Amino acid sequence: MFMPVSRAIDQLNDKIAAAVSWALLLAVIICTGNALIRYAFNASSNAWLEIQWYLFAAVFMLASSHTLRRDEHVRIDVIVGRFSKRTQVWIDLLGFLLFLMPISLVILYYGVPFALESLRSGEMSSNAGGLIVWPAKILVPLGFILMVLQGLSEIIKRIAFLNGKLDASAFSKQVATPEEEIEAIKAANKMN
Template identity: 35%
Template sequence: MTFLYALQQTIDRFSQLSGRLLSVLSVVMMLSLSAVVVLRYGFNLGSIAMQELVTYLHATVFMLGTAYTLQQDGHVRVDIFYRHFSPRAKAWVNSLGGLIFLLPLCGYFVLSSWEFVGQSWSIKEGSADPGGLPAVFLLKTLIPLMAISLALQAVAEVLRNALLLITAGPADKRAVGA
């Protein structure tokens, strides 16, 4: 049990660190976009590379931010019934949802994108636009990275909820946060 708890905590720390780094990228993205707008409309200068940089940063923040969002319980949930569940029932829903839906979906993303990303890397795919960034292969790599980081956080969530179910008896409401 101690190992499982330590694993869950380690994955959570990784997601926290990723979230902090991605927040810095959000600021870089905002500054880059501001520079594109000022250069374009203030000085009539355009840069496809800078515009693509904003797209790459946005994709990075969005794709790699999924694990952090899950860790922060910020994902979309239809909680018509869920919000009325007891903490133990919520733990069951979260555990089973992660095992039955989220982890297989992450596996599907990794498997279905692997060849697509591999082909891109084999030719070191670059931008189709003249003056664009020569790193489309890196952008495409975000697909399996997103799935892997999300799967890791899903494991942490399943562990967290499973440990809650194992350690807290039905009458032990303090242990489940009720």
């Protein structure tokens, strides 16, 4: 019943992550251009530095939920990997309910007024030649709205798995095991 909601959230975060991935390329281009101009002509601007920070903030804040969706967030696989899949799913579910959702909601509670006040006041950077600040501050609530949505999607998927209605491949990281990675490294070393 809730799986269509989960799929819609997953698709939303996939599309946002694909779009925002271009911000990283743009940040690298701006950084490179700014460095070349600074060294070649001894000229620079705080605005160019700040736009790099804003672009990186956009990538980080708007793609973090996609990282959660792909199960690529930091975790303690060495310990948790020894448990059964069902126990791992229970650990994930408790982590989402006791840690991810509460802290995300607290950050949203404080982040929305923080961003709206910056927008209302037209806050500017204190750096000479700096940019307006509110676009960067709005990224905080936007990022955590996406995180809350993805958290709900992950909770839905874990509950569906525990009820036997979903295979774990729907939310598991599709990468090599540590043993497979070690074997790949050994094979690569033999070739050298």
